[in-house]
Amino acid sequence: MLLRLIKYFRxxxxxxxxxxxxxxxFNLCSNHNILIWDLRQExxxxxxxxxxxxxxxxxxxxxxxxxxVRVSRKNGIxxxxxxxxxxxxxxxxxxxxxxxxxTLSRFIWKIDINGNDSVTDxxxxxxxxxxxxxxxxxxxxxDCTKLEEEIRSSxxxxxxxxVKREGTTLTVDVQENLVVxxxxxxxxxxxxxxxxxxxxxxxxxxxxxxxxxxxxxQQGDFVKKGDVLVSGALPIYDDSGTLTxxxxxxxxxxxxxxxxxxxxxxxxxxxTERVYSxxxxxxxxxxxxxxxxxxxxxxxxxSQYTVMDTRTQVRLCDSxxxxxxxxxxxxxxxxxxxxxxxxxxxxxxxxENLTEFLEKLTQKGVLILEKxxxxxxxxxxxxxxxxxxxxxxxxxxxxxxxxxxTVDEGNVENESx
Numbered sequence: 001m002l003l004r005l006i007k008y009f010r011x012x013x014x015x016x017x018x019x020x021x022x023x024x025x026f027n028l029c030s031n032h033n034i035l036i037w038d039l040r041q042e043x044x045x046x047x048x049x050x051x052x053x054x055x056x057x058x059x060x061x062x063x064x065x066x067x068x069v070r071v072s073r074k075n076g077i078x079x080x081x082x083x084x085x086x087x088x089x090x091x092x093x094x095x096x097x098x099x100x101x102x103t104l105s106r107f108i109w110k111i112d113i114n115g116n117d118s119v120t121d122x123x124x125x126x127x128x129x130x131x132x133x134x135x136x137x138x139x140x141x142x143d144c145t146k147l148e149e150e151i152r153s154s155x156x157x158x159x160x161x162x163v164k165r166e167g168t169t170l171t172v173d174v175q176e177n178l179v180v181x182x183x184x185x186x187x188x189x190x191x192x193x194x195x196x197x198x199x200x201x202x203x204x205x206x207x208x209x210x211x212x213x214x215x216x217x218q219q220g221d222f223v224k225k226g227d228v229l230v231s232g233a234l235p236i237y238d239d240s241g242t243l244t245x246x247x248x249x250x251x252x253x254x255x256x257x258x259x260x261x262x263x264x265x266x267x268x269x270x271x272t273e274r275v276y277s278x279x280x281x282x283x284x285x286x287x288x289x290x291x292x293x294x295x296x297x298x299x300x301x302x303s304q305y306t307v308m309d310t311r312t313q314v315r316l317c318d319s320x321x322x323x324x325x326x327x328x329x330x331x332x333x334x335x336x337x338x339x340x341x342x343x344x345x346x347x348x349x350x351x352e353n354l355t356e357f358l359e360k361l362t363q364k365g366v367l368i369l370e371k372x373x374x375x376x377x378x379x380x381x382x383x384x385x386x387x388x389x390x391x392x393x394x395x396x397x398x399x400x401x402x403x404x405x406t407v408d409e410g411n412v413e414n415e416s417x
Contacts, residue, residue, distance in 0.1 A: 011076030013055055014038075017046040019067030028061040029054075047072065101316075108137045109168045110313065110321040116174050117363070118157050124172065127154060135289075136323075139165055167319030194232035194248025197395040199223045203259030206391060213251030229255055229395060250397075258391050261361070263373055265353050265384040269341050279333040287311060287325035294329065302333040341382065350375050350384045358388070367391040 017025065029036055034057055039048040050058075055071075062069060084090055111134070113124050128134045131150060133142050144163040151161045151174070160175040197213070205221045213230040217223055230251040238244050279302065285294035292309075307329060314324040341349060350373075358368055373386030 007051070008075065009077050010051065011074075011078035012049050012051050013071050013075065014047060014049055014073040015055065016070045016072045017048070017067055018044055019062075019065065021065045022046055022067055025061055025065035025067045028065060029058075032057065032061065034058070034061075049075075052078070104322055105168060105320065106139055107168060107323075108133075108135060108139060108142070108165065108170045109323045110170070110315075111135065112169065112171045114171070114173045115176070116158075117176055118365075119155050119174070119176065124151075127151070128170075128172075133170070139168070142170065167317070168321050169319045194246075194399070195250045196228045196232050196398045197230040197251045197253060197255070198398045199225055199227045199229055199257065200394045200396050201225055201257065201259040203257040205229075206256040206258050208253060208255050210251075210253040212249055213253065215253070223257075226396075228398070229253070253395075254393055255395060256391055256393055258369070258389065261388040261390055263354065263357065263371075263384070263386050263388050265350065265357075267341075267349065267353075267382055269346070269377075269380045269382060271339060271341065272336050273339040274334045275337055276332060276334045281331045283329045283331070285327045285329065287327045289323055292327060292329075294327075300331040300333075302331060304335060305331045305333050307331060346377075346382045347375060350382065354384070361388075361390060365393065 019025075026036070026039075034050070034054045036048045036050050036054070039046065041047075058069060111125065111128065113121050116124060125134060128147075131147060133147055142163075142165055144165060147163045148161045151163070151172070152158055155174075157176045158174045159177045162171075162173040164171050202224050203222070205217050205219055205223060207219055208215060208217065208229070210230055213232050214234060215230050217227070217229050223229065230253045232249050232251040233246040234249060235243055236245045236247055281300045281302075283294050283298065283300075285292055287293075310328040310330070311325045312327075313321050314326065315321045354371070354373060358371070361368060368388065368390055370389040371386065373384055373388075375382060375384045377383075
């Protein structure tokens with residue numbers, strides 16, 4: 001590939017050869033170190049490529065071999081420049097485009113975030129924007145090593161990160177520890193006084209592994225909300241076994257608690273339903289950042305419709321993206337009509353809501369063990385309620401008898417939204 005580019009920039013010609021002894025001509029070219037390539041034969045005529053300098057050396061060889069040549073095509077930058085030498089606007093436009101591409105290549109236009117789960121893409125992008133390392137940032141202004149340290153210190157659930165920039169792409173790879181105890185900010189200033197871990201819900205201890213602190217419960221114990229699970233006070237005994245003092249620390253442990261979440265949901269039997277007609281129209285345009293220009297501009301022929309955009313970012317190579325998008329906008333027509341859920345449809349709708357609720361729990365590292373829910377009809381309304389048995393790692397911090405209402409990142413609310 002590189003050799004072909006060099007030949008193109010230097011210029012070369014395609015030559016047609018015929019005559020008495022073409023084989024002798026090729027031998028003479030080899031003896032005089034004249035390079036020819038892409039040789040092919042069509043009848044009695046031979047076609048091949050040769051550089052401009054090599055073509056100028058062919059006259060004595062043609063005379064010795066009794067052959068004749070004719071230039072059938074000229075290729076390369078020198079011939080292109082000569083052909084369009086009077087079109088100054090063309091060359092000016094090419095120069096301007098090259099300068100624009102060079103300028104755009106100095107900024108970040110694409111950010112890839114990989115390995116994140118509890119930390120959302122939006123949270124990471126907002127963090128990068130606060131650190132002046134987001135879209136439109138100069139590549140030279142991004143310190144990857146410093147940014148890696150800031151990400152680890154700002155997101156406690158991230159235990160490893162790698163930031164690299166390639167072309168106009170910034171790639172952020174992270175690895176998370178999904179079970180991370182989060183010490184409340186208001187308690188960090190008093191860390192030397194020690195903090196306990198308290199149960200967040202009623203439940204049964206399935207397993208407990210203490211890294212720091214004194215365990216006050218064991219596997220199989222039933223605990224209530226607010227009970228101390230692990231104490232931050234470490235007892236110190238003398239040689240006779242007498243308690244002499246306490247050393248305080250911030251308790252740290254992995255505690256699996258079997259508990260129940262209350263699930264509640266309700267929805268009206270009457271509802272407005274969208275009925276899609278099947279009519280679809282497509283529009284195409286170009287996007288610049290958050291802006292969009294439709295070509296040509298024309299509104300869809302529907303009064304009510306949904307809009308879905310499919311955006312494809314322009315790139316020149318694997319890592320060289322530009323802030324330009326080809327956009328395909330799809331308009332789909334629909335109408336609205338009043339409808340009433342049948343019992344079957346109500347059960348299906350309730351099952352969809354329950355599945356969404358359980359997925360939120362699963363995303364937070366909660367293991368679903370059992371679920372028992374019932375659906376009831378109350379006038380023009382359906383009510384769904386029940387219990388969901390789960391296994392989770394969750395607790396609260398307490399300092400000096402004060403309970404901090406901060407939950408670790410592995411916990412979610414125990415009611416349906």
